[in-house]
Amino acid sequence: MKNSKLKTVLLVFGMALFMSNYSYGQSQDRQARKEPPTYAQLLKEMDANEDGKLAKDELKGPLKDDFTKIDTDEDGFISEEEFKNAPKPERKKRNK
Numbered sequence: 001m002k003n004s005k006l007k008t009v010l011l012v013f014g015m016a017l018f019m020s021n022y023s024y025g026q027s028q029d030r031q032a033r034k035e036p037p038t039y040a041q042l043l044k045e046m047d048a049n050e051d052g053k054l055a056k057d058e059l060k061g062p063l064k065d066d067f068t069k070i071d072t073d074e075d076g077f078i079s080e081e082e083f084k085n086a087p088k089p090e091r092k093k094r095n096k
Helices: 001-034 039-046 079-085
Strands: none
Touching: 039 079
16 A cells, blocks of 8 residues: 555656656747847858858848848848848737
């Protein structure tokens, strides 16, 4: 009798511990996704020819879609200053 109660308590404790760690990990992922990338991160990820510049053919997503709006000096590249002054994309509405 004592053995089965002990096993049940340990099982419930283990499940509770697992669920708390799982939900904590998901909340950390959500927080990490909220922050927009920095210019340095974009260079590291998207600068295919490693020239230190972001050209339209190297970009994807909102940066590529709005390239002409962001490239204010019309030199064919997005500088760090242009990136900082770029219009922020609208957030997608959540379905409830």
